[in-house]
Amino acid sequence: MEFKARYSVVVVGAGPAGSTAAQILAKKGVDVLLVEKQREVGKDIFCAEGISRNTLKLAEEIFEIENPEKFIASRVNSVRIIGPDLETIDVRHENMGVTLERKIFDRTLAGIAAANGANLSVGTKFIQAERKNGKVELTLMKEGKLFNVTSDIVIGADGPASGVATSLGLPMETDDEEVHRCAQFFIYNDRIVGNRLDFFFSEKYSPTGYAWVFPKGNGFANVGLGVLTSSGKDPMEFLKSYISDFFPDSKIIGWLRGVVPIGGYNKRIYADNLLVTGDAARLADPVTGGGIGPAILSGKIAGEVAFEALERGDLSEKFLKKYEKIYWDRTGIDYKVSLILKEYLKNYTDERIIKLHRVLKKLFDGKDLETISITRLFINTVKVSKDLFGLFFGSGGDVLFNLRKIILR
């Protein structure tokens, strides 16, 4: 593909955030360039591939997908939470979410955006950008050659350590408390339960984080583990002992290391001519590390606000601030609850988790999420942990009143 000298919008990164922004803009007839440094969209994926039903629904709506089955590995209808003493809590809910074939998912989204008119250029790396005369000049590299293109708006969807944000004066600097370091094996083991997500909390195997088993169907699963960078621990070490203790006879089909940046709530995610989305903006859930939903939602809102800015001819940060406001108005409560839980879990001990687990077991075990009483949940939470209740209470009533919605999201 030949580059033009000028585009209305350049989106950097064809992950879920970038493809969503490009899709929204292309559908509105905007001249948008979507660049992806990998030779093939979805070639390198760092993910356990689980999403909620709401995220799936959002993607289906935005991309007008009628047959999601081609990128669904397994449908999820229960969650198991395992404590350090190996006690379990099983919660059911029909159609909780799915595990994806993420390579196919990412390719599908980028392909649909391109089919709707986005100019997709793979094997194209963003190098740098600078503002000139109210626009942005970007330097891109393709097949070893440098190209310059000009754009009214740039959407940074280039994942953790966003070069786009830094280049345009919006560094997303990292605090060790705000990055989960993860390791994951893709395994085959005939004991994997096809429709259940497992979350395992224990000081021994997952200090400051948790281990997960996300089934991919037919005995395959992503088994991984995350720890906060501030813990100074290497997640791979813990994961190896977790696998050898709990899935000793597994066949290892693949492995990866990756990071999930969080903490976007306290950062500015817009500037003149610039909107930053998804992992580039650090929008993943602080506790679960789920970032696909936030990536798609932020990509959607960024695309819509960019369109409005172009229509009005106002590319200033004063106008683009709207993007941040709409995003946090939609998701701020969920994010706040997660931040509070993250604080609680940060210094957990097995003893503390076992105590909390026992209370939650009485409330949740064997139940359908729809039938769970939030009032009882809180009364029991206070009983077990005044500090956890204090954290919620201190954060304001809005968190308390919206909890049911959050749990069922």
Ligand SMILES: Cc1cc2nc3c(=O)[nH]c(=O)nc-3n(C[C@H](O)[C@H](O)[C@H](O)COP(=O)(O)OP(=O)(O)OC[C@H]3O[C@@H](n4cnc5c(N)ncnc54)[C@H](O)[C@@H]3O)c2cc1C
């Ligand atoms: C081990 C692990 C497990 C996870 N599990 C889950 C999970 O189960 N569920 C969930 O919701 N989230 C999960 N996440 C988080 C999730 O993967 C991310 O939040 C999500 O991919 C963010 O989407 P994005 O579009 O913002 O960024 P990305 O998916 O990272 O996409 C960014 C794109 O930008 C491209 N790019 C980067 N730099 C440049 C450049 N200079 N020029 C051009 N292109 C560039 C990259 O190649 C990439 O394609 C997990 C993360 C990890 C590490």
